[in-house]
Amino acid sequence: MERVVVSMQDPDQGVKMRSQRLLITVIPHAVAGRDVAEWLVRKFCVSEEGEGQRGVAGETPYFWTSTLWPAAELDYAIYLAKKNIQKQGALADYEKVQYDQLHKKLNHTWDLVLMQAREQLRAAKRRRKGDRLVIACQEQTYWLVNRPPPGARHVLEQGPERGARPASHLQTSSDFYKREIDYTRKALGRTRVKSSICLEAYLKFSSQRSSHDPIMAGCLPSNPWITDSVDYWTLNAPTVATPTKLRVERWGFSFWELLGDPVGRAHFMDFLQKEFSAENLSFWEACEELRFGGQAQVPGLVDSVYQQFLAPGAARWVNIDSRTMEQTLEGLSQPHRYVLDDAQLHIYMLMKKDSYPRFLKSDMYKSLLVDAVTPPETRRRVFPFMRKPRHSSPSPALLPGSGESAAASGGDEA
Amino acid sequence: MAREECKALLDALNKTTACYHHLVLTVGGSADSQNLREELQKTRQKARELAVATGARLTVVLRDRSLVAEERAEFERLWVAFSGCLDLLEADMQRALALGAAFPLHAPRRPLVRTGVAGGSSAVAARALSARSLRHEAEGDFDVVDLPQLEREILQVGEMIDDMEMRVNVPRWTVQARQTAGAELLSSASAGASSAGAMSLEERSGSCDPSKALAATVFSAVVLVAVALALCVAKLS
Numbered sequence: 001m002e003r004v005v006v007s008m009q010d011p012d013q014g015v016k017m018r019s020q021r022l023l024i025t026v027i028p029h030a031v032a033g034r035d036v037a038e039w040l041v042r043k044f045c046v047s048e049e050g051e052g053q054r055g056v057a058g059e060t061p062y063f064w065t066s067t068l069w070p071a072a073e074l075d076y077a078i079y080l081a082k083k084n085i086q087k088q089g090a091l092a093d094y095e096k097v098q099y100d101q102l103h104k105k106l107n108h109t110w111d112l113v114l115m116q117a118r119e120q121l122r123a124a125k126r127r128r129k130g131d132r133l134v135i136a137c138q139e140q141t142y143w144l145v146n147r148p149p150p151g152a153r154h155v156l157e158q159g160p161e162r163g164a165r166p167a168s169h170l171q172t173s174s175d176f177y178k179r180e181i182d183y184t185r186k187a188l189g190r191t192r193v194k195s196s197i198c199l200e201a202y203l204k205f206s207s208q209r210s211s212h213d214p215i216m217a218g219c220l221p222s223n224p225w226i227t228d229s230v231d232y233w234t235l236n237a238p239t240v241a242t243p244t245k246l247r248v249e250r251w252g253f254s255f256w257e258l259l260g261d262p263v264g265r266a267h268f269m270d271f272l273q274k275e276f277s278a279e280n281l282s283f284w285e286a287c288e289e290l291r292f293g294g295q296a297q298v299p300g301l302v303d304s305v306y307q308q309f310l311a312p313g314a315a316r317w318v319n320i321d322s323r324t325m326e327q328t329l330e331g332l333s334q335p336h337r338y339v340l341d342d343a344q345l346h347i348y349m350l351m352k353k354d355s356y357p358r359f360l361k362s363d364m365y366k367s368l369l370v371d372a373v374t375p376p377e378t379r380r381r382v383f384p385f386m387r388k389p390r391h392s393s394p395s396p397a398l399l400p401g402s403g404e405s406a407a408a409s410g411g412d413e414a
Numbered sequence: 415m416a417r418e419e420c421k422a423l424l425d426a427l428n429k430t431t432a433c434y435h436h437l438v439l440t441v442g443g444s445a446d447s448q449n450l451r452e453e454l455q456k457t458r459q460k461a462r463e464l465a466v467a468t469g470a471r472l473t474v475v476l477r478d479r480s481l482v483a484e485e486r487a488e489f490e491r492l493w494v495a496f497s498g499c500l501d502l503l504e505a506d507m508q509r510a511l512a513l514g515a516a517f518p519l520h521a522p523r524r525p526l527v528r529t530g531v532a533g534g535s536s537a538v539a540a541r542a543l544s545a546r547s548l549r550h551e552a553e554g555d556f557d558v559v560d561l562p563q564l565e566r567e568i569l570q571v572g573e574m575i576d577d578m579e580m581r582v583n584v585p586r587w588t589v590q591a592r593q594t595a596g597a598e599l600l601s602s603a604s605a606g607a608s609s610a611g612a613m614s615l616e617e618r619s620g621s622c623d624p625s626k627a628l629a630a631t632v633f634s635a636v637v638l639v640a641v642a643l644a645l646c647v648a649k650l651s
Contacts (some may be wrong), residue, residue, distance in 0.1 A: 061517065116502065123538050
C-alpha cells in the first residue's frame with residue numbers, strides 16, 4: 001500500500017497534483033477528488049472546510065497503518081482529549097462512549113493524557129495554519145480507520161472486495177440456535193482422556209521406540225544419506241528373508257505392528273496354521289481387500305467372502321458371535337465396502353487377545369529373534385579421500401561408447 | 415520543595431515529548447529536511463536529559479520510606495505519568511528510526527511523500543528547547559550519521575525504563591488520577607499558565623474561534639456606538 005502511495009506521488013508518473021486554496025490558507029500538493037479511484041480514498045484525508053472542489057493530500061508516513069505499530073489506547077485517549085478541547089466538548093456519540101471507557105481503563109495515567117493533549121495542541125500552534133490543518137486532518141483519518149465509528153466497515157479486517165455479504169439476520173433464527181444447542185450438548189458428552197494418561201502413554205511410546213528411531217539411535221549399518229551405501233534399505237526391505245533384530249522386536253510392541261509388516265504377517269500366518277486358526281487371519285485379510293479394493297469388485301468379493309467364511313457350512317468358517325453374525329448377514333443383502341467391518345473388528349480383537357500373546361511366547365518367535373541379524377556398523381575409513389565417488393546417476397561425461405549407454409540408462413532412470 | 419521540583423521537571427519533559435511527537439509526524443513527508451532531522455536530534459537529547467533528571471529525583475524520593483501516605487500517593491501519581499511519558503517518547507523514537515531509515519534524504523529512489531506540509535518546524539523545536547528561535551544549518555548527510563546514534567539512544571531509554579521499574583515498585587492500580595473526565599475543558603481557559611511568558615503571547619495570537627467572535631462583536635458594537643454619536647453630533651449641529 002505504501003508503495004502505491006509513493007508511486008502515485010512520483011513526479012513523472014503520479015497523479016496530477018496542484019495547490020488548492022483553502023479559504024485563506026494554501027495547502028500545496030492537493031489532488032482533485034475525481035482523479036483518485038474511490039477505494040483509495042480511505043487512505044487519504046478530505047479537507048473539511050474546502051468550498052467548491054474537495055481536495056485531498058497524501059498521508060504522512062507516521063500515520064500509515066501498519067502491523068508493526070498497532071494503534072495504542074493511550075494515543076487514542078490523547079487524540080480524544082485533544083478533540084474534546086478543540087471542540088469544547090462536542091464529541092460524536094461513539095467518541096464520548098470511547099472517551100468514558102478509556103477514562104476508566106487508563107485512570108491511572110489520566111493526568112498524563114491531559115498534559116500531553118494540551119502540550120501537543122500548543123506545539124501544533126507553533127506551525128503555520130495550513131500545516132496544522134493538514135496534520136489534524138491526517139490524524140483524524142488515521143483514527144477513523146483504526147477506530148471506526150459503529151456501523152462503518154472495519155477496513156483493516158475486511159478488504160475492499162468483501163462488501164457483498166448476504167443478510168446475516170436470517171441465520172440467527174430459532175433453528176440456528178436449536179442446532180447450536182444440540183451441537184454443544186453433543187460436544188459436552190464427548191469422551192475425554194485426562195492429559196496425565198495421554199502423557200503417560202506418550203512417554204511410554206517414546207521410550208519404547210527411541211532405540212528404533214534412526215534419528216535418535218542411529219541406523220545400522222550406516223546412514224545411506226551420508227555414506228551412500230544402500231545396505232540399510234536392502235536389509236530393511238518389506239520382503240526380506242532374514243529380518244533385522246530391531247524389526248523382530250517391533251513385532252512385540254503391538255499387534256498392529258505385526259500385521260503391518262509383511263514378513264511379520266507371514267510368520268504369524270505360519271504360526272496360526274500350526275494352531276489351526278489360520279482362517280481368522282485370512283478372513284481379516286479378505287476384509288481389508290474389500291475395504292481398500294476397487295468399487296467394481298465389491299459385490300463379487302462380498303459374495304466370495306460369504307461363501308468361504310460366513311456361510312453355515314463354509315470350508316473355513318470363522319467363529320463370530322451370533323449378534324454380529326446376524327447383523328452382517330442382514331447387511332449382505334446390500335453390499336458395500338464397509339459391510340463386513342463389525343465382523344472384521346471382532347476377529348481382529350479375537351486374534352489380538354488370543355493368538356497374539358501365544359505367538360509372542362511361542363518357540364517360533366523366540367527362534368526368529370535369535371536368527372535375526374544385527375548388521376555391524378561400517379567402519380569409518382581412515383583415509384577419507386579413498387571414499388567411493390558420490391554420483392546419484394551415472395556421469396554423462398564418460399567415454400563416447402559407454403557414454404551413450406550410460407546416457408540411455410540415465411534417461412531410463414530419470 | 416521536592417514536589418514542585420519534580421512537577422516542574424515532569425512538565426518540561428511532557429512539553430519536550432509533545433514537541434518531539436509533533437516533529438516525528440512530519441518525517442518522510444514533504445517538509446522533511448536535514449534541518450528537521452537535526453531538530454529531532456536536539457529535541458530528543460533535551461528529552462533524555464530531562465528524563466534522567468526526573469527519574470533520578472523521583473527515584474530518590476520514592477525509595478525514601480519515611481514518606482507520609484498522601485505525599486507518597488502524590489509522588490506515585492507523578493511517577494506513573496513519568497513512566498507513561500517515557501513510553502511515549504520511546505515509541506516515537508522507534509518510529510523516527512524506522513521512518514528515518516525508510517526515507518533517506520539523499521537517495522532519490524524513494525522520494526518523500528507529498529503530504530501538503532510545507533512550513534518549517536523550527537518553531538516547534540524552539541518550543542521544545544525553550545529557546546526563542548532556532549537558527550542553524552544542518553550538515554549534508556546528518557540523517558545517515560544520526561541513525562546509529564538514535565538506535566543507541568532508544569536502547570538507552572529502554573534500559574532506563576527497565577531500571578526504573580526494578581528500583582521503584584509502583585502498582586498502577588492504586589494510583590488515582592486527580593483530574594476527572596472532561597477536566598481539560600474547564601482548564602482550557604488557563605492554558606497559557608504553564609508555559610514561559612514569552613511564548614504565551616504567540617499562542618494567544620492563534621486563539622480559537624469563540625474569542626474571535628467575541629472580539630468581532632465588541633468591535634462592531636464600538637462601531638455602532640461611534641456611528642450613533644456621529645449621527646447625534648450631525649443632528650445637533
